[in-house]
Amino acid sequence: MKSAAADRLFSRSAAVASCVGSILIGMLQSLYGPSIPGLRHEFGLSPSGAGLGLSLHFTGGVAGVLAFNAIHSRISNRALLAWSYALMAAGGAGFALAPNWLLALAAAFLCGLGFGGIAYGLNQLFAVGFGERATAMLNVLHAHFGIGAVLGPGVVAWLGPDDYRYAFGACAVLAAALVLAGSRGVRTQVSDGPPAERGNRGLGLPRVLVGFLVLYILNVAVEAGVGGWEPTHLETIGYSAAMAASTTSVFWLMMTVGRFLVVPITLRHSPERILAVCAAGMTVCLLLTLFKGVAPVAYAGVGLFIAPVFPTGLSWLNKALPQARRAGAWVIAGSMIGGVAAPPLLGVGIEASGIHAVPWLLTALSGASLLATLRLIRLTRRSAS
Template sequence: MTDTLTKTAAGRLFSRPAAVASCAGFVLIGMLQALYGPAVPGLREEYGLTPSAAGLGLSLHFTGGVAGVLAFNAIHSRISNRSLLAASYALMAVGGAGFAFAPNWPFALAAAFLGGLGFGGIDYGLNQLFAVGFGNRSTAMLNVLNAHFGIGAVLGPALIAWLGPGDYAYAFGAGAVLAGALILCTGGVRSQPPRTAQSLGEKPASGGLLSRVLVGFLALYILNVAVEAGVGGWEPTHLETVGYSATVAASATSVYWLMLTAGRFLVVPITLRYAPERILAVCAAGMTVCLLLALIPGAAPVAYAGVGLFIAPVFPTGLPWLNSALPQAKRAGAWVIAASMIGGVAAPPLLGAGIEVSGIHAVPWLLTVLSAASLAATVWLIALTRKASS
């Protein structure tokens, strides 16, 4: 019994304080991402920008995020887990401070990109480490971690609303200070590598099957993030079109994001009893049904809240499934995290193009198609991963 406990403790990458600090790190990246939109009026006044130019701040942040995921993944094998996280927090601290006190807009954009690099490093690093760092509790801990991202995404706009858009610099400065403080909290992150399929003597999947499984996960993540961003971006417009007031539409969208955060906490006890693939199958079916219900005007606000609840566990719950399905593909996690970021950026304008052709009333239909495709990808992955393990 003592040996079992020792092995379990040795297999965990995070001390309890380090795990708490990591959750604070996800509050930070959620907050920083959510600050750019509410800060646009202040940015336009400060630098004399057009709306599209002011929106480049968030675009550069996401571009840096994708680059950060891929770059830190490429060097992870040569640096410790602690160094990866400390460097990422340092980049966010420098980027946040640079954006807050930039003397001109090009300097601010460079700072946004720099902060985005750190954002990508933390998003990749903590998701990847939590996916392997808590043994059988990894799926539960990943959901807790990502729920804190949602908390930060709610706090960011609230902070700008309290300060006023013109004082956005104080919000970014506060984020920089928190990032600097979190560098000091990385000491409890250990560096032993997770055991791979080869080290356990398992037979790795063939190259062709491995490629199909990876493609399936990439499709699953892109489709789910497309639905997540699509609902967040187009729900208020659709609700106003079917007769709701702007206030009700905005409130319903806030409820959607709150449900997405709450769902990750609520699923934690479920992850301790059921396999990730079963949870994802139920989630995909549930959000598809909810999007069909959103076609009924009277049910639409509640239906969209249901989408938030069902889609909440997908991103964090899929990563442990990915690691168990492809233990020999060390970069798989980085690719799906990067793909999810790209999907989040590309989905709203692509949906906008579809809406221009079919009209606002078609929003639930378009999102249902994406959700149904996600369900199909989940079922396909279940079949593929069973074949890989047989």
């Protein structure tokens, strides 16, 4: 049942500021890749050396999720968000002003800590702070993350890679502004539910939590796999490099559009039903990428179907395990690890089977995600009965 406390967790201005914060973390994550030419020129780096910036950012992100989850019970929601934005502001400014690469990497890690805190904090608070509208609001939140991810490369392209410092500096200024604006209007405490729920540590909890971890790792693997290997696959089957790059941009754009489109659907259908349809739709679209004539459209379809999975799954997790609300932190951290590990692991499979195997490998991952979703539906229904 929706509680009055949940309704008061966010003021309208705080919800808007949170969406701006989601745009910010989407931009920050997407700035590293387009900045690589500028980083190599500035610090004399190899391609792999320049790529360490994003790796340290994600490493900090995982650490930030787990660290803020560990201390959340001892600090207020406002403090969690304020400290996270402050870390991002310090990290972004440090990356923009770093005189050498070691300090830049340290700043990227610091920025990642704040990134992880905001990723954990906003997802957790939106999951419990909007009652029956949580699924819809989580999709709105993640749609704004997508807007930031689309804007970031555009900003670097407009400035030029050698002026990447200005892009990171602007993000630092925005993060500093959100230290106060982003936490104002957020209640200091979240209702933890009735005592019976808090004390209920049923035997189904570990299996359900593991099921959600598997589901998220598989979906992030599909997302990262398409984003990383779609251009190469399309070029291999005969499309131009420009067409392949444009189609990949459409995939990310469809992920943003899909999260807005699903909002009214979340008000009429359960999260588990939405995720089952999404998993089936992804699998069908990935099978269609086997056919050259429809492959670009099919990849766009994957983006549309995968879009609601991350935010809608968090809402489902919160409903399935109300007695373990910190479980979201492990799922978010697991998804980040999956995003780092999936592309190289897929690369091993592609080296063994060839680029033409990309649709089959991704379809296998998506099919496993569909099976994991169906298994979770059975587990959560059994736990509820």
